[in-house]
Amino acid sequence: MIGKIREAAKRMLDDGTVRLFLGYGKNGLGDTVPVFLKHKEDVEALYWDETCRYNLTRYLTDRDVICLEEGPVGVIVKGCDQKSLKVLISEKQVERDEIRIVGVVCSGMKDDNEEILSKCGTCDSWNPDETFCDIVIGQTVERKIEEDEYSDVEEVEALDPAQREKLWGKYFDRCLRCYACRNVCPLCYCKECILEQNDPEWVPPSASKENNFYFHIIRAYHLTGRCTDCGECERACPVGIPLRTINRKMIKAVKDGFDFVAGKDPEARSPLTRFRRDDREDFIT
């Protein structure tokens, strides 16, 4: 696998198909890190294993690192990352022909305790979409997909409002407002986040439980109908806030309310930019 990835990267960098290649490498501690390769000689730095959890599509909109206008960029995507990429394309942040997509078949990523990530269990796209990627590396995996029951979401929904407020209060009290969740999110590509604007200031920057409530509502709302549950936010959170549960709440709401799942179609826009005349009305006073 890794050989093929290196080979693909090398070829692209060599023939000038891409001027930069985004992949996974290792740091001195042996931890997996994102790497940005400019020369074909560097491809030995590429690695592939079940710790390649990062969603590299996040860097496609990182204006400090990549300027897509300057030439095509190669990127390794897993099936799940590919969904983010489709949203990025639908939202005109990435043009399909500005990138070369190296899809890599994934058989589930593992956390630091060597356990398969929960998102991978219900993942329906271990095999990247061949029609979407430029190359797909790896043997197609056949497996039974576990039905996503949203049990995490339902567990919270089963609580009464006061318990829910207490539960989230506990987590948001912990939140440092380090913005790792936002900054790691491939869909948080705004040039200046609304949270950083101070005139008007939508949420004070200080980390208090109350302020953090509003911060997390805004984060979740802005991802509504867009989030593909790549889980990066939860992974990045240093204080263990179950951010995926929040995102998945909205994914479920969007699925139930608008019969929409984000990340399937690079043409599809968020359901909040669409409507049906007979949308639900039961919440209207």
Next chain:
Amino acid sequence: MNKRVLVIGGGIGGVQAGLDLAGMGIKVTLVEEKPNIGGRMAQLDKTFPTNDCSTCILSPKLLELASSPDVDIYTCASVEGIVKTEDGFVARIKKRARFVDEKKCTACGLCAQKCPVKVPDPFNKNITMSKCIRIPYAQAVPAVYMIDREHCLRLLEGKCGVCEKVCPAGAIDYEQQDEIKELSVGAVIVATGAEEFTPRIRPEYGYGIYENVVTSIEYERFLSASGPTNGHIVRPSDQKEPKRVAFIQCVGSRDVASGELGYCSSFCCMQATKDAVVTCEHGPNIRSTIFYIDIRAYGKDFDRFVDRAKTEHGVEYKRSRISGIIESPDTKNLVVRYITPDGALKDEEFDLVVLSVGLRMPDGLGGLLEGIGVKLDAYGFCRSGAFSPGDTGVDGVYVCGTVTGPMDIPETVVSASAAASLAARGLVSPDREPLGKAADRKEPDTSGSPIAVGVVVCRCGTNIASVVDVPSVVEYAASIPNVTFSEELLYACSQDSIRHIINKIREHGLNRVVVASCSPRTHEALFQKGLEQAGLNKYLLQMTNIRDQCSWVHRDTPDRATEKAKELVRMAVGKARHLTPLHERYSDVKKDCLVIGGGLAGMMAALDVADNGFVVHLIEQESFLGGNLLKIKSLLTGEDVASAVERIVKRVLEHPKIELFLNTDIAGIEGYVGNFTTKLLTGDRETSVEHGAVIVATGAREHVTESYGYRTDPYVVTGREFETILEKKNPLLKYVKRIAMIQCVDSREGERNYCSRVCCSQAVKNILRLKERYPEKTVYVLYRDMRTYGLREPYYTAARETGALFLRYDASRKPVVEKIEQGSFIIDVFDKILQETVRLPVQLLVLGVGIDPLDTNDRVAKMLKVPLTQDGFFSEAHVKLRPVDFSTEGVFVCGMAHGPKHTDESIAQALAAAARALTILTRDRIRSQAYSASVDEALCTGCGTCAEVCAYGAIEIDKEKARVNELLCKGCGTCTAACFSGAIDLSGFTNKQIVKEFEELFI
């Protein structure tokens, strides 16, 4: 051709005609006998059926007219004579001296304060005293004082001269003389109006004898917050609040006995209902009773208004004939003696009696009109033919308003617009020179000045001030940071107030203005204009609504209403601080007009626009023109319909400016005022037309009933079918001896709780035609109220005289028809007079079924983005003063699409809609609104979310940035709420402005 039009009369009719003409770029001279324009409407308290404040809705129009550069207003003036010339007329205008220089007077009121001579105040119907130098009322336009020459000591005796001494403006001029001016004009519109009947000639009502008997117009003044009692209802004899108020209807109207006033005055039923409701609102203990013959609630939503008066306000309606009113000398209470429908004589005591007086033509007008060949009818009205409303028979002279017969405000406005369109012929053309645009005003740059907010708190007479503690709001406003000036005004919308505000803006260097008064929806434009005149950008105004949404709805908690008003003011200031000057954009006007519907209204509108020289695209779904009219044979007034229709259709077909699309549907309408593109579908062929305005004349249809066995029995027919039977001399008539006409079938109840307006007249017409030929036949008319309003009343009288039997029934006890066999029925109906059920054997049932809106209205409404009423008819922008406009600019309505109406009314409306459309088509460019989305490119990621939600296609993504086409942007702001980055914002309603507005609430 002389391009000036003379409008005689400055009531709402004259004002509307003047506005429309000016809107078409035609110069107007308006002559008004009184010292102010506004006419009778200015004296009214509220208007039915919405209870809008009369002054509030009228004032903006008056100001608009007065500030139009194309309009000269002569007040205190009269037209002494008109002479026809080769290209128009020459009018001799007498301008009576005011003895006050109009240009100098600032209406400060010092003169009246110091004037020693007290005289009865004519504006308040002489109820109160005024001074010899006076202004009719606070909001009067023009706001100029006048000396009453009949009482002035200086003028009469050379003494006094106080006013001259105190006038700071040096405006008093005792030497002023009456002037005669000769004016050449191209056309004349007569809008002189009628006057109210003087009940003195009916002594049995005791008017002028008993103190506590007043006329309806006097009563309006009592109700008015700006009236003699500041809106407190008191009776004249003891200034105490009456507990029982009686309204006597038809005083001077429908009065065959007195000879001349055999007609109905049209509006009094509703006026009394409104006054009764307002009376009840004044106090929980006041009871209102209306004595009436028929309740003529024939207009849009009138029946619902009457229902509400009964059920919500407890207004009592007593059908009766009044035999007399007697005063109890000690209490000055009044005993109304009346005869009930069953013939009983009853007495009932009241504290106050209001006589609903009708309209009559004043003497003396005839001379002027007849001088140029205009014929008047027996009542002195200048009646036009049913197919030519507004026409006087003399080319170039047109009439509108109550001078043509009694009518209410919207009909007056319609007739005025119609007259304007007639008068405009030959004076406008699609390719005329652009009219002199008002020179682009240089606004001073206030961007560097510190924020200086002026706060004006309106008392609205007592409308606000009786609930909200206005002085404390003013005081509070002064304490808000950046407020450098605050004050209260009695009526912020009056012309003197506007001028006052302008002065204060200049004096205090204000650069933001907050007006706490009524709804910005109705008054924003007025105050904006004031700001403009003061040299400020008009978007530096922020209004807040402390009346409709505060004082009126928190009557019982004045403290909290006051607190709310303060917070609303603070919020408004919060937003005002962040207002920035905005500027409108311009777009070219496409000169064609689209008329939807080839019925009578559509054809007439099309002809009128085309006659004025503009191309019309006339769309009709059917393969023929004429609509409902094809099924009508003759009119109540006798005109032959068939020949008239033939004439009209021929004209349409032959008109070079009319492009006719038969068998054509509208597939879609895009664009905006001045700039529409409509896709037409004729069979499979799709065409598209571009146009600047749209007139909706889609019409309506006869109701299809399932009541009384209609459709199952050939002897059950509708009124319209009966008309054909009569016309065709159907053999059926030979067999039928006894005919029953049942009115209000399926109408005025349940879902169809509206009056179809035409059915009573249709019944009367059918009776007259029937009896003409078959006087022997028995006719029963089972009715709820006979609504032969206005000049239709004499026909009703005539129908009664034919021997037809009129039996009234209640909605709760409808006639019950028993079918014996085909062509034989027994009707059980409760006779109110006999107080028992009578059985009527008849052979033919004629049903007054009324009119339904079209099912397709909904589709058309959606395409045009215009609303429908609850009944499904098109809903105009304002029931009183914008009767053919929609809120959506550039779209107009006429005919039965708007609601049921008679032929002449449809035509008048068609002409009115044409006139309104012409006010757009005659312009070369129109201004679009200033509120528009704009993009902060530094923040924009080009994601296109905004473009996705824009309904107008106004946003496109160009080079990774969103770009807004300001001409397409309607300023809804949906994009701004969709943007995650806060990159797109809406001027006038920016994120920051809105946040700053509500933030003030939490300080």
Next chain:
Amino acid sequence: MEKKLKIVGFLCNWCSYAGADLAGVSRFQYPADIRVIRVPCSGRVNPLFILKCFQEGADGVLVSGCHPGDCHYQEGNYYTRRRMMMLKDLFCFFGIDKRRFHISWVSASEGKKWADVVTAVVEDVGAALRGSEKQ
């Protein structure tokens, strides 16, 4: 109502604001706890406004627009409906009392309905606050 509430109402200009005006014209009485912000269309109501209101201390928020199909701007209220549906869902999920946030459709002809809506909202918000005080 013993406790004075601060409820912010975002009303579209064409329907709900007009409806609120009509309530005034018709003199339908309702509690004085609402403060209205006029916006062109309910579609203008940035969900952030609602959050900001709560954050600043609003007891309740009401967003009111034209009935579906009646939007003066064709479809602004349809987007509003979706946005507010999601936002309200999110509030619920986080345990924020949903009685503090209301969405209504009030047309220009529904003066009575406006008065009823405000009365109901004031009631609901009051109940929500009493509930949280108890806790």
Next chain:
Amino acid sequence: MSFGEKTVLGKDELFRILKSISEGCEIIGPVMEDGKPYFRPVEGVEDVAWDFDTTVNGIKEFFFPRRSVLYEQTNDGIRPFDPETDKKRIVLFSRPCDARALTITDRLFMGENQDRVYGALRANTVVVGLSCEKAGPHCFCLSVGGSPFGTEGMDVSITAVGDDEYVLDMVTDRGKAFFGNRGRKADSKRLQEFETLKKRAEESVERTMRIPKDLPSAFESDYWKEVSAACLKCGVCTYLCPTCHCFDIVDEGFYRVRCWDTCSFDTFSRMASGEDPRKDKYMRYRQRVYHKFSYYKENFGVYGCVGCGRCTKHCPVKTDIVEIVSSVDEKGMP
């Protein structure tokens, strides 16, 4: 601070003592939350974990809170908010690196223009440290002047010496005053054992940071662009860092609030005019490194780093400051 002052206690006894001296105090100590150790205010000594890996947070936030209201701006003027210092506080089981970090931030906050909030919280808090028996995989305290057995910043140091026994070291007079004379005097055997453990602990520190002698020379090197490429510009490293002290002062309504801020953020040094002297990611990353390893040393004589390794451990993309700083000489010099 001499050998002679060390005493020895059994675990139960130590627990009892801790329990009794913390009576009436606010207790801050390590607890497990959702499987991870954090320093949190706790109800009682019994809630505190005795054996725990490097906590997610340090003890910084109890002296330099994430958010503190400085004062309220009322119509009548300015009403300063006092930190709640009426209650004594005790921090239990601070690791040496975290305690040492206090001595580093003390230099900034307690020097000229002493910080009122920090000063007050520092004054009312006794820090009881717990030596590290074994370093974690990310630790490199020895490279920056610390030690797993260090006592800097502590008032009392506790070291487990096996057999459920603990060596107590009264580091400061305050610690002594607070604890009193407790336990048996440590005998030489125990002291020797202590030294052995200390050596073993120090040897367990696997990582070494080689801090370049002349960091300023590398300032304009492209190296910073390369090493910061993957950085997410989030605040994980700085917010979890025991020595990072940057803050913002903002108004929340009428409250003036001091809250954490970090040089990683886009807005950190951006001025209202839009000018930003450190507008690119690499500049801010470089600022972080230089602040810690050059400027702080220059200004305060110590590195702004205690080698706890949290920044590497918790970095969502595993940016390793040890590697980056250590490689400057090799890769980063112009």
Next chain:
Amino acid sequence: MKDSLVPDPARIEDIRNETPDVVTLRLVFEDRGKMETFSFRAGQFVELSVPKAGESTFCIASAPSDRGYIECSVKKVGRVTEAVHMLEPGGIVGIRGPYGNFFPIEAMKGGNVLFIGGGIGLVPLRSLIREVLSARSDFKRLSVVYGARSERDLVYKDELDEWRTRGDMEVVLALDPGGEMEDWKGEVGYVPSVLEKRTIETKDCTAVTCGPPVMIKRVLGVLDGMGFCSSQVYTTLEMKMKCGIGKCGRCNIGPLYVCKDGPVFTYERIKEFTEEIF
């Protein structure tokens, strides 16, 4: 204990509009004693705060010799400054300070002083100029080169006139190309270019400059070219600051804290960190 982060309330005695987006506030501490003991040197700054908006850094625009009040000139650029622009006379603001170092006026004595300012950058120079003028005889030749985008963007117009007409100093005013109206009598050109065209005696001359970063950068270059030694040239730098007392960690340029070690620097001192300044 007095909290360094808690300001002293000061009342706005007067507000003057300098340009469409610059106002000058005259401030007097509410506490009289504070006013009397408040002393500062030209070049120092204060932290000025407005309730509900926040705190920002402003150079003191008045001179130490102006007793009984201090003045700050504020350009509208963001939330705090907009709030400042909304203030009215009588309003209360918070003041902390004075902070930072100052222009070494003593060292300038006996020599020539060249002031080079751009836009709002004249503010700290004004303080210094007023101070210098209050002891005019201690200095030799005084020259001011000051430029702005357009005539209306020149701050302290009245004072500029006064300086120009007093006869013992040279004042050169320049407008950016395109910003001049027909009746403009001064120079047209960007400040560095205008400066470059002049002949200036560098001996015994101290040059002091403040303005937008790009202007400062070019002016420093021009002065260099003219033969000024980098220790003869002073500039005062703007950086985002929060605390003003060297703690919040954002205003450093290299190891130097602009708030503590600056804002006044010799060119010599900051030379190596120019990447972080301009």
